[in-house]
Amino acid sequence: MALEHAATAPGRSEALRASRGAPEVSIRCKGLRKTYEDGVVAVDGLDLEVRRGECFGLLGPNGAGKTTTVEILEGLLEPSGGEVEILGRRWETDERWLRERIGVSLQETHLPDKLTVRETLELFRSFFVEGRDIDATIDLVALREKEHAKFDTLSGGQRQRLAVACALVGDPTLLFLDEPTTGLDPQSRRMLWDVVLAFKEQGGSVLLTTHYMDEAERLCDRVGVIDHGKTIAVGTPKELIDSLGGSQIVEIEVARPPAEEAARDALAASLARLPGVVSSRFHGGRFVLTVDQLHVALPAVLEALRARNLELANLSTHRATLEDVFVTLTGRALRE
Amino acid sequence: MSDVERRARMRAIVQLALARFRIFYREPGSMFWTFGFPLVLSIVLGIAFRDRDPEPVVVAVEVAAEDARARAEHAREILARSDDVKVKVMSPEEASAALRTGKVSLVVTPSTDGYAYRWDPTRPESRLARSVTDDVLQRGEGRQDAYEPTSSIVTEPGSRYIDFLVPGLVGLGLMSTGLWGIGFALAEMRTKKLIKRLVATPMRRSDFLLSFLLVRALLLPVELAPLLAFAWLVFDVGVRGSFLTLGITALVGALTFAVMGLFFACRADNPHVVSGLINIVSFPMYLCSGVFFSSSRFPDAVQPIIGLLPLTALNDALRATMIDGAGLADVAGKLGVCATWGIVCFVLAIRLFKWR
Numbered sequence: 001m002a003l004e005h006a007a008t009a010p011g012r013s014e015a016l017r018a019s020r021g022a023p024e025v026s027i028r029c030k031g032l033r034k035t036y037e038d039g040v041v042a043v044d045g046l047d048l049e050v051r052r053g054e055c056f057g058l059l060g061p062n063g064a065g066k067t068t069t070v071e072i073l074e075g076l077l078e079p080s081g082g083e084v085e086i087l088g089r090r091w092e093t094d095e096r097w098l099r100e101r102i103g104v105s106l107q108e109t110h111l112p113d114k115l116t117v118r119e120t121l122e123l124f125r126s127f128f129v130e131g132r133d134i135d136a137t138i139d140l141v142a143l144r145e146k147e148h149a150k151f152d153t154l155s156g157g158q159r160q161r162l163a164v165a166c167a168l169v170g171d172p173t174l175l176f177l178d179e180p181t182t183g184l185d186p187q188s189r190r191m192l193w194d195v196v197l198a199f200k201e202q203g204g205s206v207l208l209t210t211h212y213m214d215e216a217e218r219l220c221d222r223v224g225v226i227d228h229g230k231t232i233a234v235g236t237p238k239e240l241i242d243s244l245g246g247s248q249i250v251e252i253e254v255a256r257p258p259a260e261e262a263a264r265d266a267l268a269a270s271l272a273r274l275p276g277v278v279s280s281r282f283h284g285g286r287f288v289l290t291v292d293q294l295h296v297a298l299p300a301v302l303e304a305l306r307a308r309n310l311e312l313a314n315l316s317t318h319r320a321t322l323e324d325v326f327v328t329l330t331g332r333a334l335r336e
Numbered sequence: 337m338s339d340v341e342r343r344a345r346m347r348a349i350v351q352l353a354l355a356r357f358r359i360f361y362r363e364p365g366s367m368f369w370t371f372g373f374p375l376v377l378s379i380v381l382g383i384a385f386r387d388r389d390p391e392p393v394v395v396a397v398e399v400a401a402e403d404a405r406a407r408a409e410h411a412r413e414i415l416a417r418s419d420d421v422k423v424k425v426m427s428p429e430e431a432s433a434a435l436r437t438g439k440v441s442l443v444v445t446p447s448t449d450g451y452a453y454r455w456d457p458t459r460p461e462s463r464l465a466r467s468v469t470d471d472v473l474q475r476g477e478g479r480q481d482a483y484e485p486t487s488s489i490v491t492e493p494g495s496r497y498i499d500f501l502v503p504g505l506v507g508l509g510l511m512s513t514g515l516w517g518i519g520f521a522l523a524e525m526r527t528k529k530l531i532k533r534l535v536a537t538p539m540r541r542s543d544f545l546l547s548f549l550l551v552r553a554l555l556l557p558v559e560l561a562p563l564l565a566f567a568w569l570v571f572d573v574g575v576r577g578s579f580l581t582l583g584i585t586a587l588v589g590a591l592t593f594a595v596m597g598l599f600f601a602c603r604a605d606n607p608h609v610v611s612g613l614i615n616i617v618s619f620p621m622y623l624c625s626g627v628f629f630s631s632s633r634f635p636d637a638v639q640p641i642i643g644l645l646p647l648t649a650l651n652d653a654l655r656a657t658m659i660d661g662a663g664l665a666d667v668a669g670k671l672g673v674c675a676t677w678g679i680v681c682f683v684l685a686i687r688l689f690k691w692r
């Protein structure tokens with residue numbers, strides 16, 4: 001039983017190989033730039049470092065340049081400038097070596113309609129000199145029931161899981177996942193999270209992009225927030241949240257907020273000076289306060305509103321998340 | 337390359353080819369265009385142009401005025417006695433309408449000292465009717481023949497339309513499966529980002545392209561056998577030359593058009609662009625390359641160009657093999673023309689192919 005387990009446990013060999021003599025940094029890029037033919041600057045001097053054994057999350061709104069960045073790192077797009085080093089090597093000189101060692105799931109790929117799950121995996125497996133066992137991979141992404149179903153009969157979530165399976169079947173040391181869980185139901189998402197966590201446990205490194213904060217907080221050791229093709233913050237989810245200076249967010253809607261922007265800003269500024277409040281902004285029709293001591297701040301805020309004769313329409317509080325970090329950094333929500 | 341790598345590479349080629357096979361036979365449309373369509377075409381055309389017993393010419397005898405009715409009846413009687421003529425009596429209006437619409441090929445009008453004929457010399461059947469009718473009427477009215485001719489009748493397999501048609505259909509089939517089958521499949525793969533996804537693996541690009549040609553070559557016998565067997569059983573169209581020569585000729589043609597399919601799809605981002613390109617290129621060849629009628633019907637001035645088209649060369653080689661029993665050496669020149677297209681397109685396709 002123990003033997004059998006060892007035989008089917010995926011990724012073991014590659015993980016061992018990876019820990020021996022592999023560089024400490026899986027991905028390093030400096031000053032990465034990409035200008036498309038039509039003049040769109042998608043990536044604009046981006047720096048990034050993903051360490052071995054780490055799961056790094058790229059966060060950013062639509063069009064921030066995540067996919068472009070990832071595809072450059074995957075060696076699928078030519079950068080217009082900057083340096084890229086993957087597993088200590090370069091695409092120009094070591095493409096074959098690198099291809100054997102990375103796993104890729106693109107943001108959108110339509111696998112062949114008429115091939116079954118198993119046939120598709122066999123096809124992808126055949127390209128790698130060493131790789132995982134097909135059956136183990138099918139079980140890993142829980143597609144056993146659909147083993148002989150053709151791609152065009154799979155649901156969106158099943159297709160996505162097959163795409164991730166295709167990325168894993170070559171037993172990579174570095175995994176690129178571009179929005180692996182977009183559009184999936186909670187159960188499928190959690191299943192894919194487990195796959196990623198297991199991969200990481202075996203020593204693999206992961207670069208993933210996502211729009212989901214809970215996903216980033218759950219999976220990623222570090223995240224990078226990018227906007228307009230630049231990294232605007234990097235750190236562990238906790239560090240980024242702590243950088244807000246307060247652990248709670250208070251959102252206040254008043255019945256008749258001041259009409260002029262100047263008056264609103266002045267009000268926001270005076271709220272920020274209250275005890276327990278770290279910062280305050282007017283955003284999306286309400287005042288958003290970052291607060292480090294909720295029990296001190298809340299009475300003071302209510303008192304201040306009453307003093308100005310502002311009627312409270314709604315008040316809510318939540319623990320600060322990466323979403324708040326993002327809004328604070330960019331003034332925009334992550335999912336528009 | 338180490339042994340392990342070589343084995344891995346074999347596995348990749350086998351898997352790529354297997355995938356192509358599966359995609360092919362699980363798509364009912366591609367099955368029909370490859371196997372069904374040539375059969376249907378040969379049935380339809382074979383029936384339309386099958387060799388019939390010579391049909392009688394259809395002639396009207398016109399009654400212009402009541403007093404001419406007796407003469408008209410007389411002419412009808414003479415003509416009706418001949419097996420070669422089918423005759424009706426009509427009023428002038430009816431006769432003119434029937435002539436105009438091709439229901440009759442000639443109108444006979446009794447005149448003072450004989451008969452007048454009304455007919456359209458640009459219509460072959462009218463010309464035939466003119467000569468047959470004249471012959472029958474003259475003889476019926478008492479002309480003596482100078483001598484009694486003897487004739488022997490020949491309808492030999494090899495000289496019929498269907499003998500001409502079948503090799504043309506084989507060539508046409510090779511062209512369409514090559515161009516459409518491969519060009520379209522590739523463009524679709526690119527639209528679906530599948531090529532990009534494959535390129536993200538260690539797959540060798542040459543293996544990928546090779547798999548298309550390999551599958552094309554392997555499917556060739558399966559594709560040709562039904563059409564040839566059908567033509568042989570139903571129309572008695574045989575193969576005079578050796579099957580080896582025929583096989584090699586068909587293989588050169590299949591690979592040439594497969595490579596041209598690769599070429600047309602080497603950059604296109606969507607299948608519409610590819611189908612446009614393929615239509616532009618294949619339409620002139622449908623017409624000029626001697627599929628349905630001989631390319632020699634076109635003016636001499638364009639013959640050199642037509643002769644250089646890959647489908648013309650292929651059809652000529654196929655006909656030479658199937659009808660005239662030509663050997664490999666005899667068709668080598670034609671095959672060379674065809675293969676040159678293949679090689680040029682291959683080099684261009686490799687150079688220009690958009691992988692990402």
Ligand SMILES: Nc1ncnc2c1ncn2[C@@H]1O[C@H](COP(=O)(O)OP(=O)(O)OP(=O)(O)O)[C@@H](O)[C@H]1O
Pocket residue numbers: 036037038040041042060061062063064065066067068069107
């Ligand atoms: N092939 C292309 N040609 C021209 N512009 C492009 C191309 N691909 C992307 N862009 C542009 O580059 C910018 C970045 O796109 P990218 O796909 O990298 O964003 P993203 O962060 O992945 O967005 P999303 O969250 O929507 O996937 C966008 O403005 C996009 O319009």
Ligand SMILES: [Mg+2]
Pocket residue numbers: 066067068107178
């Ligand atoms: Mg994207």
